Amino acid sequence: MTATAMSGSGAAARGRPGPLRRLRGGLAFYGFISPWLIGTAALTLYPVGYAVYLSFTGWNGMSPFKPWVGLSNYQEVLTSGDTLSTLSRTLVLTAIVVPVTIVGSLLLAMLLNKRMRGRAVLRTLIYIPAIVPPVAAALIWKVIFDKNSGTANRLLAVFGVHPLNWLTGGNAFIVLIVVLLWALGSGIIIDLAALQTVPAEQLEAARVDGAGPFGRFRHVILPAISPILLFQTVLTVITTLQTFIPAILLSPIGSSSMGQTTNIPQANDVYMIDVYEQFFDYSRYGYGSAMLVVFFVVIVAMTALIFKFLGRSVFYAVDPKAGKR
């Protein structure tokens, strides 16, 4: 006892906190982080855990019975032609939207970075779509592409083209891409901010060394903004993979019931729409949960691949691993 007490007091004498102080420190620590802990536990960890559990059941969302089905939901997700087709449609959508978004917003940002008359007005106009709520944006496009009264068909009529049914069949996919690309504004603003951090002296030095506009872009601008481009790529891939609201809002209302997605054209039947249908049209909560778990793995894998292949080309002015040493 004495030895312990002496040892304890010795530790205190050397500056290590005593048990009471450690307890008080711990309470303070948990007191400060408890709002975050409680929020994360209640709103993220518990639902995720519950969804993982549901993915092993055949629960229909209403019944008191949750039959255990083991891995059969996962087996079905990985072999179902319908599910794999929605996944591949989503990957095609991502493969189109992501490069166009990244390249398009960079080009527009470079244009807006030049000194010219009316630049502030132009910047505002280009950014406006990014602050329009997605619901309003989708509905505006729905009106524009309406077969009978939409602007798109009126323009086509000027050239003698018969009205097209934009919101059904394969055309609906084109409209979905247009809606997703419309909100380039936020990407442009991020790129613009990045472009303004490129050191003017480096650009000047490159010019003095005889580098042309492409050379300056290739060897000075691109490396300087590459961390931002990587961040944008990852973010755009994740958000495009999870496309849901525009697809559901672009579909015709028709006579579908509340919560029913019967009028979504097959071309816009992307993965998250399929998940929604499995939950709320087909009452397959177990299968829908398994789809979400698989999708989570797909997103993590794609993010890892992006970091693996694009991460090498990113130039960091400060070594990102420096803090770990």
Next chain:
Amino acid sequence: MNNSPAFTRRSVLKGFGALAGGAVLAACGSSGGSNSAAKVSDIKPGTLTIMSPTGEITADQVAAFQKAYPQVKVTQINTDPTRLNAMLAAGNPPDLVRDAGTDVTPYIASQGLALNLDSYFEQSSVLKESDIMPVNDAWKWDGKQQGQGSRYGIAKDWSQDAMWWYNTEMWSAAGLKPRDADTPVSYDELLTAAKAMTKVSGGKTSQFGLWYVTPDIDRIAAMVATAGGRIISDDLSTVDFSSAEARQALLWIVSAGKEGLGYSVVNPPADWDGPEVFAGKQAMACQGYWFTGFTEATAPAFESKLQFNAAPLLGSTRISPTFGAVGYWIPAKAKNPAASFAWMETYCGGAIAKARIAAGDGLPSLKSLLPLLPQRNAFEKKVVATQHNELNYIKVVQVASPYALNTAINTTLAKDFPKAISGGMSVGALADLLTTDVNAVLAAGKKSLGQ
């Protein structure tokens, strides 16, 4: 702080992992409730929560109910299937749910979600067995079949939804002879009439001859029933669209869509039949009696232009079904079922029902209320005469299954039909595809019940 071994990053992560795992284990251990036996008791004071589309139940109706039952306070929540699922799963359901009896009864009754109301009906002085209209058989379930057995709900008001309306001006402008409202037309004749009235110019349809043809299971089953066929098997676990009668129905829907005679699943309208008819874009509407009140309230100028007609036939069996029998059911775990039933009595058979029926909003659930159908003018008189004649042909067409809600089946149909309407799929191939896909939905539903 870093010196304290109790608060390392690893230990915090471990704690969180345990919490997520705990959620899994807790969920594994949870089991649902069981169906509680119905027991008539006095109305307890408290809140009566009704899930119904916002605006359908008016403040005046709530006030009238609360005046009659001052110990009960009515609160409404908007119809939301997701929320309903969550509430049912949590064992805290609304006290009343507004739903379509034709579509949900086998599902909610067989899974123990709905309260068996036999004992309530037996003791009711408002909803008497002898007075209840046969349409309410849609709310019956005996464990194997819909239409017989115990009662699980009641219609608030209803219509024979395969009946149709046409714009007499467009009809005669197309050179068509006026029809006798009480004599059913064949579906083929309807297509011919629709062709005559459809106006297309420059690839744009300015006037559709037919109504918005939706490939719903209710409609297909009703069409097939008039030809003496049936879609769903006797044990309600499988469907078959490949019979001659079913293929005939599919062909009609596909032809209407292919020829662009009406809005369809490949060319849906911006709105439903009503606004399209009143905008002069559509010559017909497939709506039941309730369209009377809607016309009077929203487009009275159309009263003189519309004719209400007997349900069409695919074959020779005269059947005029309802696609809804929309009303209320009481969840098995409702906290105050006696108050819920009191609402059913008041809204579906009592004072509130009488006021709604007198306004032409639909047909009553009770035979004794039929004389209240409004006949204040020539339009209403003609409509009611046609409706009275049609009542002789009401029948509950078996369409719902205990293994899947009709929402699931209709989603499947809507995915498959475009392949035949705008794609090159034959009707025979469509029939096979529908049979396979809908049976897969039913099989998945069966599996979810552990069967």
